[in-house]
Structures are given as structure tokens and as C-alpha cells.
Amino acid sequence: MRIGLLGTGNVARALAHGWSAAGHDVLLGSRNPKERTDLGLPVADLSETAAHAEVLVNATPGDVSVELLRSIGAPALAGTLLIDVGVGLSDDFTELSHPNSSLGEQIQEAFPLTPVVKTLCTMDSTVMIAPDSLDGPSTVFLSGDDAEAKRTTGRLLADLGWPPSSQLDIGGITTARGQEHFALLFIGIAGGLGNHAFNVKVVTQAAD
Numbered sequence: 309m310r311i312g313l314l315g316t317g318n319v320a321r322a323l324a325h326g327w328s329a330a331g332h333d334v335l336l337g338s339r340n341p342k343e344r345t346d347l348g349l350p351v352a353d354l355s356e357t358a359a360h361a362e363v364l365v366n367a368t369p370g371d372v373s374v375e376l377l378r379s380i381g382a383p384a385l386a387g388t389l390l391i392d393v394g395v396g397l398s399d400d401f402t403e404l405s406h407p408n409s410s411l412g413e414q415i416q417e418a419f420p421l422t423p424v425v426k427t428l429c430t431m432d433s434t435v436m437i438a439p440d441s442l443d444g445p446s447t448v449f450l451s452g453d454d455a456e457a458k459r460t461t462g463r464l465l466a467d468l469g470w471p472p473s474s475q476l477d478i479g480g481i482t483t484a485r486g487q488e489h490f491a492l493l494f495i496g497i498a499g500g501l502g503n504h505a506f507n508v509k510v511v512t513q514a515a516d
Contacts, residue, residue: 312361370396412484
């Protein structure tokens with residue numbers, strides 16, 4: 309599958325390496341591709357990346373994502389699954405950019421013809437592509453309004469090592485705010501542990 313990843317930071321590069329290892333055709337998108345030729349991964353401008361992609365991944369800072377996507381244009385994004393892994397945070401990581409909503413919802417509202425699925429934003433980039441590096445299975449969440457888009461996303465998650473048993477569909481795109489708001493707790497947990505290599509697991513009540 310052709311996967312375009314918007315962004316060239318830690319998250320975009322990790323996911324690109326993970327999906328490339330699984331056999332997918334990946335391309336990173338940058339506003340300045342000529343300055344990002346040292347990544348060991350193919351890089352193009354944003355519009356070329358969107359045109360290349362069967363699936364597009366937003367891995368840009370959440371406070372600029374909608375503006376960046378608008379620069380590509382709604383017609384270029386129409387009908388393309390967009391997996392959103394971004395979270396908008398203040399510079400000091402103490403406040404959310406979308407305190408009463410979510411970036412996922414904002415993207416879906418701005419691009420109604422583009423099915424948006426929120427996932428992978430509750431963990432560090434190292435865990436995104438290596439869930440088996442943790443001490444036991446954990447949970448990755450999916451939010452979105454399009455069932456087929458979530459099925460495709462689920463298959464791509466499986467290619468990163470997340471089996472269906474670790475995937476939890478929590479509902480429509482409005483539930484993306486729960487995933488994004490976890491960022492503040494994530495920061496607290498990371499501070500308590502002294503590292504970012506962890507994840508959460510949903511544990512249900514034991515059967516009688």
C-alpha cells in the first residue's frame with residue numbers, strides 16, 4: 309500500500325520505517341523537502357506526498373495540522389483515508405490546543421469528504437512500531453466515523469505489531485478527544501517513570 313506521512317519528525321520517521329519493513333511504499337511529506345534529504349527515507353513536498361498516498365498519515369504538530377492540510381487542498385484529500393496521530397500541546401506541554409474538542413474532529417469537520425481515523429496518539433513513537441517491546445500486550449485505540457476506514461487502519465496497525473486483540477474501537481470521531489486528552493496524563497506518567505517507553509492496557513472485569 310502507498311502510505312504518505314505528513315511530517316518528518318520522530319513519529320513520522322518511526323511509522324515510515326515500521327510500515328516500510330512490513331512491505332509498504334512510504335513517502336514522507338515536508339514543506340521543505342530539499343532540506344530533509346538526510347533521513348534515509350524518501351521525502352517529497354506535501355502535495356506530491358498526498359497525491360502518492362492511498363493512505364495519508366498526519367504526523368505534524370497538532371496546532372498547525374489543519375492549516376497544513378488546507379495548504380494541500382480539500383480536493384486533493386477527498387476520498388483518501390487520513391490517519392491522524394497528532395496532538396496539539398502548548399510549548400510547555402501543560403495545555404491542549406483543542407481543550408473542548410480534538411484535532412481529529414477539527415480535521416474531519418474541515419475535510420468532510422476525507423475519512424479520518426484517530427489512533428496511536430496515546431504512546432511514544434518507539435512503542436507505536438514495537439508493541440512487543442513492552443512487558444505484555446497493551447491497547448491501541450481507534451476513533452472515526454467510517455467503518456471501512458477503521459478496518460483499513462486496523463490492518464495497518466497489525467502490520468506494526470498490534471493484533472486485533474490489542475485494538476479497541478471506541479466509537480466515532482468525537483471520541484478522539486479522549487485519546488488526545490490522555491496526553492496530559494501521559495506526560496505525568498512519563499515523569500513518574502522517568503521514561504516514555506510504556507503504554508496502557510484496558511483491563512475488563514473478570515468473569516464469574
